[in-house]
Amino acid sequence: MKKINTFIIDxxxxxxxTLRGMLESYFPQIHIMEEARSVSEALHKLQWSxxxxxxxxIEMPPFGNGFEFLExxxxxxxxxxxxxxxxxxxxxxxxxxxPWGYLVKPYSVxxxxxxxxxxTEKIEELQTATASPxxxxxxxSDARKGNVxxxxxxxxxxxxxxxxxxxxxxxxxxxxxxxxxxxxKDIEELLPTESFSRSHHSFVVNLSFIERYVQTGRNGIxxxxxxxxxPISVGKxxxxxxLFAKFLKVKA
Numbered sequence: 001m002k003k004i005n006t007f008i009i010d011x012x013x014x015x016x017x018t019l020r021g022m023l024e025s026y027f028p029q030i031h032i033m034e035e036a037r038s039v040s041e042a043l044h045k046l047q048w049s050x051x052x053x054x055x056x057x058i059e060m061p062p063f064g065n066g067f068e069f070l071e072x073x074x075x076x077x078x079x080x081x082x083x084x085x086x087x088x089x090x091x092x093x094x095x096x097x098x099p100w101g102y103l104v105k106p107y108s109v110x111x112x113x114x115x116x117x118x119x120t121e122k123i124e125e126l127q128t129a130t131a132s133p134x135x136x137x138x139x140x141s142d143a144r145k146g147n148v149x150x151x152x153x154x155x156x157x158x159x160x161x162x163x164x165x166x167x168x169x170x171x172x173x174x175x176x177x178x179x180x181x182x183x184x185k186d187i188e189e190l191l192p193t194e195s196f197s198r199s200h201h202s203f204v205v206n207l208s209f210i211e212r213y214v215q216t217g218r219n220g221i222x223x224x225x226x227x228x229x230x231p232i233s234v235g236k237x238x239x240x241x242x243l244f245a246k247f248l249k250v251k252a
Contacts, residue, residue, distance in 0.1 A: 003031035004123060007051035009042045009069065010083065011060035015105065019055060019083065019112075026109055027116055038063035043072055048242060051078045053100070053119050058084040077193050079122050081115045083107070138190045140167070140180045150178065152191060156209045157230050160184035160202040168228065175226050195247060199240050203230045207247045213240075 006023070010016050016035055023030045034049050036042035038060060058066040066082065081101035100122050101115025137149040154169040165187050167178045180187060188196070188204050199205050205222055213222045213232065220232035220240075232240050 002029070004029055004053050004120065005033045005049070005051045006030050007034045007036070007042070007046070007049065007054045007078070008032060009036045009039075009054060009060075009066070010057035011037050011063055012057070013037065015057065015083070022109060022112055026113070029120070030116065039065070039069045039072070042069055046073060047239070050243070050246065052123055053081065054078050055081050055083050058082060059086055079119055081119060138187070140178065140182070148178065153206075153208070155191070155196075155206050156224055156226050156228065157206060158184060158187050158204040159230075168226075170226075175228070194243075194250070197236075197240050197243050199236050200231045200233045205230045207244055210244070213244075 008016055008019055010019070016037070020032060020035075023032060030053075033051060034045045036045055040063065056066040056069065060066070066080075066084075070076070070080070079100040081103065082099050083103045083105065085105040087104045100119040103111055103115055136153075137151045138155075140148045140150060150167060150169050154171070156168045156170065156175060158168070159166045160183070161179070163181075163183060165180045165182055165184045167180055167187065168175055169178065170176070184202065184204060188198060191204065195207050197205050197207055199222060205224070209224045209226065211223045211225045213220055215237070218234045218237065220237060222230040222232060224230065
């Protein structure tokens with residue numbers, strides 16, 4: 001059974017203990033990887049973890065609230081189940097976040113089971129959508145060539161060049177460059193987050209093409225199977241290593 005990496009965020013330790021106990025007793029598919037009792041603590045831990053599911057309290061006075069946490073995590077790669085004592089927040093939560101579940105304290109094991117079942121289905125849908133990146137593509141508009149489809153699995157790396165991005169990909173066994181009229185951030189948002197790493201401000205690398213990487217002081221160099229190289233910046237080193245280790249574990 002594949003575990004669902006889960007993060008619990010609640011300012012009340014008793015609420016965390018209760019939820020943890022229910023999850024550990026009745027839901028073996030849930031792996032609790034982190035817990036936090038404030039927005040700042042949650043944001044800090046989120047830098048080094050990649051949860052698929054977050055149980056999120058809404059009111060956490062005087063440490064902020066769940067909506068503030070979500071506002072500070074744009075384009076999250078996880079789903080949210082709200083766990084709150086305030087049912088009046090439901091409309092705002094649904095309108096702003098479209099959560100995978102909404103639990104009002106005190107909730108039952110049955111209520112929790114329904115929320116987890118929905119979350120499991122959502123995660124399976126996302127995994128199905130990104131399970132075969134070699135047969136999926138991104139659509140890039142070009143003034144001269146029209147709409148061009150590039151297979152995600154063929155992309156070796158992308159490099160920013162001002163307001164445009166050079167996409168280096170394999171075509172007939174050779175590396176080809178395509179210049180897209182999009183920023184690197186725009187391209188990055190089209191790619192599966194589990195197999196592409198923003199190793200540097202100007203580079204996004206396909207982890208499947210990494211032959212090795214070498215630390216050079218606090219930063220590093222990625223050596224790709226095509227012979228190309230990409231830098232790893234100081235600020236990206238730790239997140240790159242965490243993502244690459246997770247990628248290798250999944251592929252093993």
